[in-house]
Amino acid sequence: MSLVITGASVLGEKTQDLYVDDAGLLVDEPPLGAEVLDADGLVALPGLVDLHTHLREPGREDAETILTGSRAAAVGGYTAVLAMANTSPATDTAEAALRVLDLGREAGLVDVQPVGAVTKGLAGEELAELGLMARSRAKVRVFSDDGKCVHDARVMRRALEYVKAFGGVVSQHAQDPSLAGPTACCHEGEVSGRLGLPGWPGIAEEVIVARDVMLARHTGSRVHIAHVSTAGSVEVVRWAKGQGIDVTAEVTPHHLLLTTDLLEGYDPTFKVNPPLRPGEDVEALRAALTDGTIDAVATDHAPHARHDKEHAFVDAAFGMIGLETALAVVRTAVPDLAWTDVARVMSSTPARIAGLTDHGSLEVGTPAHVVLVDPSASVTVDRADSVSLSRNNPWHGRSLTSRVVHTVHAGRVTVRDGALTS
Ligand SMILES: NC(=O)N[C@@H](CC(=O)O)C(=O)O
Ligand SMILES: [Zn+2]
Numbered sequence: 516m517s518l519v520i521t522g523a524s525v526l527g528e529k530t531q532d533l534y535v536d537d538a539g540l541l542v543d544e545p546p547l548g549a550e551v552l553d554a555d556g557l558v559a560l561p562g563l564v565d566l567h568t569h570l571r572e573p574g575r576e577d578a579e580t581i582l583t584g585s586r587a588a589a590v591g592g593y594t595a596v597l598a599m600a601n602t603s604p605a606t607d608t609a610e611a612a613l614r615v616l617d618l619g620r621e622a623g624l625v626d627v628q629p630v631g632a633v634t635k636g637l638a639g640e641e642l643a644e645l646g647l648m649a650r651s652r653a654k655v656r657v658f659s660d661d662g663k664c665v666h667d668a669r670v671m672r673r674a675l676e677y678v679k680a681f682g683g684v685v686s687q688h689a690q691d692p693s694l695a696g697p698t699a700c701c702h703e704g705e706v707s708g709r710l711g712l713p714g715w716p717g718i719a720e721e722v723i724v725a726r727d728v729m730l731a732r733h734t735g736s737r738v739h740i741a742h743v744s745t746a747g748s749v750e751v752v753r754w755a756k757g758q759g760i761d762v763t764a765e766v767t768p769h770h771l772l773l774t775t776d777l778l779e780g781y782d783p784t785f786k787v788n789p790p791l792r793p794g795e796d797v798e799a800l801r802a803a804l805t806d807g808t809i810d811a812v813a814t815d816h817a818p819h820a821r822h823d824k825e826h827a828f829v830d831a832a833f834g835m836i837g838l839e840t841a842l843a844v845v846r847t848a849v850p851d852l853a854w855t856d857v858a859r860v861m862s863s864t865p866a867r868i869a870g871l872t873d874h875g876s877l878e879v880g881t882p883a884h885v886v887l888v889d890p891s892a893s894v895t896v897d898r899a900d901s902v903s904l905s906r907n908n909p910w911h912g913r914s915l916t917s918r919v920v921h922t923v924h925a926g927r928v929t930v931r932d933g934a935l936t937s
């Protein structure tokens with residue numbers, strides 16, 4: 516079925532109808548007998564692309580499945596997500612990657628692109644089947660042990676050398692385990708001291724970022740820094756880019772808006788890795804996103820079942836959900852970011868980093884992946900409204916600016932007036 520999207524302001528600029536043919540491609544002539552999607556007063560952006568989503572299937576289907584996570588993604592305006600490898604078992608073989616890809620196609624709401632593990636079982640020792648995953652039908656290009664840091668410099672060096680051969684990238688969860696161990700759960704500073712929570716100092720991130728940009732330079736390969744959370748990491752990335760080192764970086768919506776002091780109530784909803792940081796770091800992250808030092812926004816959507824999250828702060832699982840709210844959080848945190856820049860950091864650049872050539876633009880001839888946003892809406896988040904299986908939603912009760920109204924994936928309307936069509 517062909518489609519006409521009427522009345523939207525494309526990238527926040529001129530108002531123009533968008534035409535989709537019955538193959539789901541954007542075309543420049545109005546197709547005959549098309550379905551009409553009313554987008555009067557809305558802003559049209561290329562469908563959002565998330566470099567960092569945890570879908571929990573296989574292994575923890577009580578927290579999220581590829582289908583429920585795809586539903587949350589579509590509601591959030593996403594048309595592609597990269598599914599992190601820290602499932603059980605981990606995505607460390609071509610078979611595992613193909614299974615994620617195919618379950619994503621079966622769900623049919625967004626493109627689910629598997630991330631491959633860097634090391635077998637995310638154990639940090641032996642490299643996983645990087646080449647087999649890359650050459651498989653899943654065409655894996657992004658590799659990450661996320662949840663864990665590839666802390667051994669020799670392993671990281673080998674991984675960077677290996678992925679270079681096929682234009683891959685290693686996405687690093689930067690956390691030096693000797694500076695921030697598994698119990699570290701609160702930014703190390705005045706608040707962690709007062710609350711008696713084990714500290715996770717910014718330097719534990721920064722030393723790995725510094726090491727890895729040097730390894731990228733040494734190997735001539737490409738590194739991506741996941742969920743950058745400190746001003747110091749931003750400085751290192753800025754320096755590395757100035758040197759011509761092939762590094763990209765992402766920031767999460769929550770690190771753009773939430774700060775350490777939220778931990779005062781010991782609410783485990785706000786326990787996340789890396790931890791929420793002080794206001795100075797948040798300011799530096801916003802500035803770095805605006806000036807391009809940070810390339811992309813990635814959700815790090817990390818759903819957890821109640822029985823893993825509802826514990827004393829030190830025992831609760833790390834992570835918060837974020838797919839459905841990401842765009843509104845970015846609009847709220849960085850309201851001066853132009854729509855063209857929102858499209859850059861949430862769609863075209865993440866698509867380029869991940870090698871997803873079908874995503875990230877509204878050009879004629881490309882698949883129609885489109886999100887339509889009400890720029891002036893103000894919405895109060897209710898965790899009960901989420902389509903995710905999990906309820907660890909840090910935005911509950913908050914009012915956020917802008918709302919995803921419709922999402923179109925490959926010419927098919929997946930979300931209409933904020934609700935899933937299937
Ligand atoms: N971000 C988190 O707090 N948790 C993530 C792991 C990760 O991204 O490091 C998870 O898998 O739950
Ligand atoms: Zn991580």
Ligand SMILES: [Zn+2]
Nearest residue numbers: 599661662815
């Ligand atoms: Zn993660």
